[in-house]
Amino acid sequence: xxxxxxxxxxxxxxxxxxxxxxxxxxxxxxxxxxxxxxxxxxxxxxxxxxxxxxxxxxxxxxxxxxxxxxxxxxxxxxxxxxxxxxxxxxxxxxxxxxxxxxxxxxxxxxxxxxxxxxxxxxxxxxxxxxxxxxxxxxxxxxxxxxxxxxxxxxxxxxxxxxxxxxxxxxxxxxxxxxxxxxxxxxxxxxxxxxxxxxxxxxxxxxxxxxxxxxxxxxxxxxxxxxxxxxxxxxxxxxxxxxxxxxxxxxxxxxxxxxxxxxxxxxxxxxxxxxxxxxxxxxxxxxxxxxxxxxxxxxxxxxxxxxxxxxxxxxxxxxxxxxxxxxxxxxxxxxxxxxxxxxxxxxxxxxxxxxxxxxxxxxxxxxxxxxxxxxxxxxxxxxxxxxxxxxxxxxxxxxxxxxxxxxxxxxxxxxxxxxxxxxxxxxxxxxxxxxxxxxxxxxxxxxxxxxxxxxxxxxxxxxxxxxxxxxxxxxxxxxxxxxxxxxxxxx
Amino acid sequence: xxxxxxxxxxxxxxxxxxxxxxxxxxxxxxxxxxxxxxxxxxxxxxxxxxxxxxxxxxxxxxxxxxxxxxxxxxxxxxxxxxxxxxxxxxxxxxxxxxxxxxxxxxxxxxxxxxxxxxxxxxxxxxxxxxxxxxxxxxxxxxxxxxxxxxxxxxxxxxxxxxxxxxxxxxxxxxxxxxxxxxxxxxxxxxxxxxxxxxxxxxxxxxxxxxxxxxxxxxxxxxxxxxxxxxxxxxxxxxxxxxxxxxxxxxxxxxxxxxxxxxxxxxxxxxxxxxxxxxxxxxxxxxxxxxxxxxxxxxxxxxxxxxxxxxxxxxxxxxxxxxxxxxxxxxxxxxxxxxxxxxxxxx
Numbered sequence: 001x002x003x004x005x006x007x008x009x010x011x012x013x014x015x016x017x018x019x020x021x022x023x024x025x026x027x028x029x030x031x032x033x034x035x036x037x038x039x040x041x042x043x044x045x046x047x048x049x050x051x052x053x054x055x056x057x058x059x060x061x062x063x064x065x066x067x068x069x070x071x072x073x074x075x076x077x078x079x080x081x082x083x084x085x086x087x088x089x090x091x092x093x094x095x096x097x098x099x100x101x102x103x104x105x106x107x108x109x110x111x112x113x114x115x116x117x118x119x120x121x122x123x124x125x126x127x128x129x130x131x132x133x134x135x136x137x138x139x140x141x142x143x144x145x146x147x148x149x150x151x152x153x154x155x156x157x158x159x160x161x162x163x164x165x166x167x168x169x170x171x172x173x174x175x176x177x178x179x180x181x182x183x184x185x186x187x188x189x190x191x192x193x194x195x196x197x198x199x200x201x202x203x204x205x206x207x208x209x210x211x212x213x214x215x216x217x218x219x220x221x222x223x224x225x226x227x228x229x230x231x232x233x234x235x236x237x238x239x240x241x242x243x244x245x246x247x248x249x250x251x252x253x254x255x256x257x258x259x260x261x262x263x264x265x266x267x268x269x270x271x272x273x274x275x276x277x278x279x280x281x282x283x284x285x286x287x288x289x290x291x292x293x294x295x296x297x298x299x300x301x302x303x304x305x306x307x308x309x310x311x312x313x314x315x316x317x318x319x320x321x322x323x324x325x326x327x328x329x330x331x332x333x334x335x336x337x338x339x340x341x342x343x344x345x346x347x348x349x350x351x352x353x354x355x356x357x358x359x360x361x362x363x364x365x366x367x368x369x370x371x372x373x374x375x376x377x378x379x380x381x382x383x384x385x386x387x388x389x390x391x392x393x394x395x396x397x398x399x400x401x402x403x404x405x406x407x408x409x410x411x412x413x414x415x416x417x418x419x420x421x422x423x424x425x426x427x428x429x430x431x432x433x434x435x436x437x438x439x440x441x442x443x444x445x446x447x448x449x450x451x452x453x454x455x456x457x458x459x460x461x462x463x464x465x466x467x468x469x470x471x472x473x474x475x476x477x478x479x480x481x482x483x484x485x486x487x488x489x490x
Numbered sequence: 491x492x493x494x495x496x497x498x499x500x501x502x503x504x505x506x507x508x509x510x511x512x513x514x515x516x517x518x519x520x521x522x523x524x525x526x527x528x529x530x531x532x533x534x535x536x537x538x539x540x541x542x543x544x545x546x547x548x549x550x551x552x553x554x555x556x557x558x559x560x561x562x563x564x565x566x567x568x569x570x571x572x573x574x575x576x577x578x579x580x581x582x583x584x585x586x587x588x589x590x591x592x593x594x595x596x597x598x599x600x601x602x603x604x605x606x607x608x609x610x611x612x613x614x615x616x617x618x619x620x621x622x623x624x625x626x627x628x629x630x631x632x633x634x635x636x637x638x639x640x641x642x643x644x645x646x647x648x649x650x651x652x653x654x655x656x657x658x659x660x661x662x663x664x665x666x667x668x669x670x671x672x673x674x675x676x677x678x679x680x681x682x683x684x685x686x687x688x689x690x691x692x693x694x695x696x697x698x699x700x701x702x703x704x705x706x707x708x709x710x711x712x713x714x715x716x717x718x719x720x721x722x723x724x725x726x727x728x729x730x731x732x733x734x735x736x737x738x739x740x741x742x743x744x745x746x747x748x749x750x751x752x753x754x755x756x757x758x759x760x761x762x763x764x765x766x767x768x769x770x771x772x773x774x775x776x777x778x779x780x781x782x783x784x785x786x787x788x789x790x791x792x793x794x795x796x797x798x799x800x801x802x803x804x805x806x807x808x809x810x811x812x813x814x815x816x817x818x819x820x821x822x823x824x825x826x827x828x829x830x831x832x833x834x835x836x
Contacts, residue, residue: 191493198500225619227708405702426704460496469503477511477643 001046003255004208004479012043016163017262024187032187033154036263040163044127051126055161058096062136063156065089066143082144089140093133100126105332128167130329132160134294139174141298148174155181164260168252170270171290177265186264196455197261199464202472203451204254209475211444212248214437215240218428223387226427230402233428234394236438240428241381242374243441246275249288254451269452275373275445278365280346281354283373295326316351320344330380335388339380346372404432512640520648523628523639533652535667539564540584542667543674544595544627547603552578556599557674558592559583559611562737562790564676566611570796574804577607581674586622586706588615589714589721594630596721600728608725609733614755615707617714681792695782703742703788705751710758715766722767733803734762738772738795738810740788741779749828756828760821763813770803772810774824 001008016039023032045052069085080088098106104120111118139159142148150156159177160166180186222229222237229237253270260267270289277283284292303318304310320341327340353360375392382388394400401419403411408421415421425434449457458464491499517527522536522545536542547553555577557566563583571579582595592610599605628639639645666677684690725732736759744752755773763769778784778795786792801808811820 191497195493195496195500198497225708423702423704460491460493462491462499465491465496465499465503469500469507472500472504473507473511474643476508477641477646480642480644 001043003252003259004205004475006479007046008043009205009476012039013259013262015039020263021187021189029187030154033158033181036163037154037157037161040158040161040166043163044161044166047127048124054096054100054126055128055132058093058132058136059157059160060153061092062089062140062160063150063153065092066140066148066150066156069140069143070146070149086140086144090137093137093140097129097133099123100129102328102332131169131171132166134171134329135160138171138294138298142174150174150178162260162265164256164263164265165267168249168256169288169290170253170256170268171294172267176268180265183264188264190264193261193264195460196458197258198472199258199458199468200254200261200451200455201258202468202475203454204251204256204258205475206471207247207251207254209251209478211441212244212246212251213478215244215247215441218425218430218434219244219381221430222391222428223381224383225429226390228400229391229394229427230400230424231394231397232402232424233426233430234391236425236430236434237391237428238374238378238395239438239441240434242377243438243445245377245380246271246445247441250451257452271450272452273445273450275370276366277369277373278362279354279369280343280350280372283369284343284347291326295322299325312351312355316348319347319351323347333383335379335382335385339376342372342376342379346376508641511643511646515640515642515645515649518649518652520645520652521625521627530656532656533649535652535656535664537648537652537655538625539670540624541627542670543582543584544630546670546674547580547582547599548629550580551603553580553603554605555579555607555609556595556603556605557581557583557609557611558587558595559609559735559737560587560613560616561585561676562613562739563587563609563611564674565678565786565790565793565796566609566799567675567793567796568673570800571607571609574800575607579607583611583674584624586615586620586624587612588620588622588624589617589717591624591626591630592616593717593721594626596724598630600724600730605730607731607733608721609735610721611735611737613706613736614751614758617710617718617758618707619709619711620707678786678792681786691783698740698742698782698785698788701788703746705743705746715761718762719766732767734767734769735799735803736769736771736773737799738776738778738784738791740782740785741775742782742788744773744775744779753825753828756821756825759813760818763818763821764815768812768814770799770810771813771821772799772802774811776809778809 001012003009016036019035019039020032023029023035041052041055044055065085065088068080069082069089100123103123107118107120110116139148139150143150150159155178158181159172159174162177165172218236219241222233223241226233226237250271257267257269268290272286272289274283274287277286300318300322303321304315307314307318321344323340323344324337325340327336327338327343330336330339375395378388378391382391399418402422402424403414403419404424405421411419411421425431428434516524518533519526519528520533520536521538521541523541525545528534547556555568555571555575557563557568557571557579559566559581560583564581564585566581566583568579568581571577584591589610589612592612596608599608670676684694722732724730736755744755746752752773759769759771773779778791778798782788784791784795798809802810802812806812811817813821
């Protein structure tokens with residue numbers, strides 16, 4: 001089920017909310033947790049019930065392994081060490097991910113490399129597998145290190161399946177979630193949280209339905225439909241995608257945070273105005289923050305620890321490896337590996353630059369960072385190398401410049417340099433509105449406070465209620481055909 | 491403001507505004523989908539050509555021949571066809587019509603009417619992935635949900651537009667609608683104004699020489715090719731005589747992009763003729779293509795061309811070619827001429 005659908009907004013969310021608090025009101029706490037798990041699994045199954053057993057098996061298996069690791073089941077000392085159990089758990093989770101997400105990718109690469117003809121499996125990617133697998137890997141490692149312990153299967157199931165964060169994060173830790181579910185205070189309706197939840201959910205819905213889906217039109221046309229692009233079209237395509245991805249994913253996260261707040265659960269923030277970043281290190285501290293935390297804690301740190309005689313150079317190798325893995329986590333394609341590799345290299349450069357203590361003008365630093373991020377996202381979006389080169393090549397080609405025809409009168413002398421005047425955004429199904437929206441996009445990401453900052457200074461008054469009501473109503477009226485969130489594909 | 495009051499206010503805003511918008515859209519009914527309330531001067535004249543024509547077809551049962559096409563199709567005068575066939579003909583063409591839409595109309599016509607002839611006027615883009623975002627009438631798109639339609643901001647904008655148009659341009663709209671409903675063809679008053687003045691005609695031609703031109707559609711859609719095959723099959727099964735027409739464009743359109751698009755069009759026509767159905771093809775750089783005086787704009791021929799098109803269809807003479815599996819080589823000849831740079835506009 002999509003957050004931006006009528007059935008979620010008008011039926012599922014209100015129903016799950018009222019039943020949950022009704023059961024808690026009647027002091028049926030186990031039933032309320034059971035209801036939350038049931039409704040979350042229903043939410044998951046709405047997409048495709050075929051994969052319901054997969055998530056159930058995954059949850060059950062990880063719970064059993066974790067419980068065995070922390071010593072609640074006696075046979076561990078006789079047969080398996082804690083470390084062996086952890087390894088089994090990791091192999092299971094990574095194996096699941098590899099089988100469903102990467103198998104065809106590996107097969108096709110083997111076929112290409114060795115000229116073999118192994119058949120592809122054509123498996124549909126189970127929804128949310130990348131997210132619930134990461135979350136459970138973190139839980140197993142935390143259990144191994146004594147940082148997490150879960151006795152009841154129902155509590156563990158709530159932790160993994162809680163619907164606001166199930167599909168595309170934020171990636172949550174057991175230790176930050178379970179105390180909230182256990183708190184008696186949180187079992188009572190909290191009007192402050194409900195109001196804040198409605199606010200942030202409405203803002204997120206607006207970001208997704210009104211802003212991201214508008215940029216999607218030009219990004220999709222530029223990447224998927226256009227055969228050639230002129231210079232302005234290429235830049236409009238790449239920037240449209242960059243903004244589409246940000247407003248789509250941060251909109252989703254806002255909706256997740258808002259929906260969770262209705263249940264008195266505070267999810268971690270995932271975005272903190274990433275396009276205000278003035279360096280790539282800064283960018284990754286602001287973009288998909290929970291993923292950055294995960295890869296730092298569970299990939300980068302163990303890698304660094306595995307090196308003998310750690311040096312800055314070795315740490316940079318670890319950074320590069322970590323980001324290649326993070327790139328591949330996003331999807332089974334060399335394009336994602338390139339995306340991860342580019343960011344890994346940029347982080348290495350940024351780290352050495354910081355170490356050199358050289359100064360750079362802040363605006364120039366922002367300019368370089370934004371353009372790097374924008375260019376790297378081309379590889380993130382492109383289905384194939386040729387699509388990426390089509391956009392990237394046109395962004396830096398001076399052979400194909402078409403300016404809006406209304407400028408012809410003033411800039412006609414440019415014709416002698418081969419510059420044409422005409423419908424500058426035709427190939428991306430755009431118009432002058434494309435340029436206006438891009439300006440609006442920059443204004444929103446650079447000047448305005450982000451939704452989390454707004455929540456921290458939130459005031460309950462007529463202005464905020466009107467703004468929230470307007471955002472919600474405008475989004476509902478713009479829903480039309482609910483479109484999927486981009487991060488559902490990862 | 492207290493939190494509870496804030497929440498109550500939010501709920502009230504949502505509960506009040508959403509039904510108002512939905513109700514307003516339902517009452518104004520900008521596309522003429524429910525016809526619950528038609529009030530002169532407010533919303534009597536709707537704005538959607540597809541819906542308007544479909545409503546007419548829905549309410550009139552006397553047509554034996556129907557034209558389905560794009561905006562170029564709307565210029566065809568059905569009485570010209572009647573002159574050749576004797577059949578009552580209605581022009582149900584609409585802007586940017588694509589094959590998937592024609593298929594839905596064809597199915598509806600077969601299930602609900604007893605037609606003997608069907609003319610499909612198509613452009614290159616009709617068989618590509620091009621999406622016009624045209625609104626299919628609800629009866630032809632049964633999966634459209636009620637809720638998403640009326641609780642829609644775009645429909646709200648259309649409702650406002652309909653009211654403004656009805657208040658401001660009522661006479662023009664009435665005249666236009668009359669022609670739509672009588673024949674289904676568009677009526678370009680400026681064309682008739684130019685007929686009495688050579689000066690205006692020359693001015694118009696000069697204007698067309700430098701006017702902005704575009705070519706729609708990029709990659710051929712397999713799905714739409716299959717849609718066309720389905721139309722052909724349905725017509726055969728129901729004894730409907732089917733005519734596929736690729737009507738004239740000006741040489742300026744055909745020359746776009748160093749004729750790369752034109753070569754794609756030729757290949758498409760050959761594929762259709764060989765694998766699906768014969769095509770009446772009018773873009774062989776004939777004297778109509780080459781003379782801008784036959785055009786309303788670079789893409790749309792004018793009323794003078796109607797008779798010439800149907801002379802080829804029914805009398806096998808004049809401009810254009812009927813491309814069949816037996817003479818598809820004519821397309822190859824055009825391609826060769828094009829390759830050798832011998833296919834020239836005058």
